Amino acid sequence: MSRSVQAPWAWSAARWMVGALAVAAAVQALLCALGGDGPGVAQAASASTHRTPSSDPLQAQAPQSSRAAQSVLLAISRAGDRLVAVGERGVILTSDDSGQHWQQAHVPVSVTLTAVHFATPQLGWAVGHGGVVLHSSDGGRQWLRQLDGTAAAQAELAAARLAAQASDDDTSKRRLREAERALEDGANQPWLDVRFWSPTEGMVVGAYGAILRTRDGGRSWQSLRGHLANPKGRHLYSLQFGGGKLYVVGEQGSIYVSRDRGEQFEALSTPYRGTFFGLQAQGDTLLAYGLRGNVWRSTDAGQTWQPVPTGQATTVTAGTTRPEGRMVLVDESGRVLQTALGASQGEALQPLRVPQPFAYSGVVTAADGSLVLTGVRGTTRIPPEQPLASAQP
Numbered sequence: 001m002s003r004s005v006q007a008p009w010a011w012s013a014a015r016w017m018v019g020a021l022a023v024a025a026a027v028q029a030l031l032c033a034l035g036g037d038g039p040g041v042a043q044a045a046s047a048s049t050h051r052t053p054s055s056d057p058l059q060a061q062a063p064q065s066s067r068a069a070q071s072v073l074l075a076i077s078r079a080g081d082r083l084v085a086v087g088e089r090g091v092i093l094t095s096d097d098s099g100q101h102w103q104q105a106h107v108p109v110s111v112t113l114t115a116v117h118f119a120t121p122q123l124g125w126a127v128g129h130g131g132v133v134l135h136s137s138d139g140g141r142q143w144l145r146q147l148d149g150t151a152a153a154q155a156e157l158a159a160a161r162l163a164a165q166a167s168d169d170d171t172s173k174r175r176l177r178e179a180e181r182a183l184e185d186g187a188n189q190p191w192l193d194v195r196f197w198s199p200t201e202g203m204v205v206g207a208y209g210a211i212l213r214t215r216d217g218g219r220s221w222q223s224l225r226g227h228l229a230n231p232k233g234r235h236l237y238s239l240q241f242g243g244g245k246l247y248v249v250g251e252q253g254s255i256y257v258s259r260d261r262g263e264q265f266e267a268l269s270t271p272y273r274g275t276f277f278g279l280q281a282q283g284d285t286l287l288a289y290g291l292r293g294n295v296w297r298s299t300d301a302g303q304t305w306q307p308v309p310t311g312q313a314t315t316v317t318a319g320t321t322r323p324e325g326r327m328v329l330v331d332e333s334g335r336v337l338q339t340a341l342g343a344s345q346g347e348a349l350q351p352l353r354v355p356q357p358f359a360y361s362g363v364v365t366a367a368d369g370s371l372v373l374t375g376v377r378g379t380t381r382i383p384p385e386q387p388l389a390s391a392q393p
Helices: 010-016 021-033 149-166 170-185
Strands: 073-079 082-087 092-095 113-118 124-128 133-136 144-147 191-196 202-206 211-214 220-223 236-242 245-250 255-258 266-268 276-282 285-290 295-298 316-321 327-331 336-339 349-351 360-365 371-375 378-382
Touching: 073 378, 082 113, 082 124, 082 371, 124 191, 124 202, 149 170, 149 211, 149 220, 202 236, 202 245, 245 276, 245 285, 276 316, 276 327, 285 316, 285 327, 327 360
Parallel strands: 073 113, 073 360, 073 371, 113 191, 191 236, 236 276, 316 360
Antiparallel strands: 073 082, 082 092, 113 124, 124 133, 133 144, 191 202, 202 211, 211 220, 236 245, 245 255, 255 266, 276 285, 285 295, 316 327, 327 336, 336 349, 360 371, 371 378
16 A cells, blocks of 8 residues: 555645555655544544554644644635634634634644535534544534544454455455555544535545445444445545535546445546546536646536646646635635636636635635635635736736
8 A cells, every 4th residue: 555646736745645654754744844334333533552642643632823824724614604724733723704813723633634524503524644533513613533543444344344255256355455454554544535414424535445434423434435436446535515416536537426425336437547636516517626737527417528728737726616606726826716607617717816825725615705715824815706817907
C-alpha cells in the first residue's frame, strides 16, 4: 500500500497525499513548509495506540490559538445558518455571521481534519487523518470522537472475512490480505469526505478504497468496500448527492453512483483517466472536477460527458451549488469560477472577482448569500453580488 497519491498543490498533501506512515510524514513536512446492523460492525471510539497520549494526535486535544482563523483550513460546511470549517492540527472553527468572525471549537484530537458535514443545524460529523470520525450534537461547538482508524480497519476485516467465506476467488483473498495488513498498520489512513442524508444514516470515504456506512448516527460502522467495483483500491475523494442519487468520485477517472444509498454502486464510464476530487450535481446535470484544470459536464446523469474549458491547467479543488442553481468551483491558484443558469448550466465557467486570492480548498454559500472559502490562509468572503473578474477596471 505504498502507491503514491497525486497531490494538486502543496497544501493538498494534508488531504490527498494519503496512506502509509511515510506519506503521513510527508504531509506534515509540506504543511510546515507552508507555515445496517450487519457484518463488519465496528463499535465507535475503540482507539488503540503504542504512543503516549501526549505524542499521539488521536489522544491530544487540538491546541487553542488566537490565530486559528489564519491556519490551514481544508473544508467548510453549513450547520443551519452557522458555518463550520475544519483543518490542520484538529482546528475546527464556527461562525454565526456568515464568515466575518470565527470562534474555535473544543476538539479532542489534533490530527488534520479533511472534511465536515451537517445533517441538521445541530448534528454534524468531521473526518480526517488517523481514520478519525468526530461528532457534534450542538452545531459544531463541542466534538466527541466516534471512530478511529483501528476500529475502521476492524470493520473492514470483519467484512472481508465474511466475503472470503462466501467466495474463494482471488479478489476476496486479496481483500482479506489487505484488510489484515491494514489492521496491523494501525490508525494511520485518513478519511477524505463524509456525508449524512439523515440524522442517523451517513457514509465516509478515504484512501485505498475505504468506505464505511452507519445507520445509527455513527455509533457503529459497516464496510461497503464490496458494494462497488474497486478491486485495485483506488482512492475515494468525495461524496455528493444529486437528483436522488449518491455519487462517489476518486482517482483514475472513477465515478460511482448509487440509487439506494449505498446498497449497490454502478461505475460510470468517464473519458478522463486522471483524478477527480469532487462533483457538483443538480438534477441530471453533473460537473466533475479534478487535476490540471479538468472539468467535465454531463446532462444525462453521467451517461455522456463533455469537457468544460477552465482557461488554465490548474487543479480544481472544491465546489458548491448556490441556492439559485449556479455551480461554483475553486482552484489552487485562487480562482473562483461560476456557471450560468438555464439550459447552458455548466457549459462555460465565468471567473468571479476575488478580494483575497490564495490556494482554496473549500467553498460554501453562507446564510447571507456570500461565498466563504477556506484554504492555506484561513478563510475569505466573496459578497453575494460580486462582479465577474472581466468587469474589473
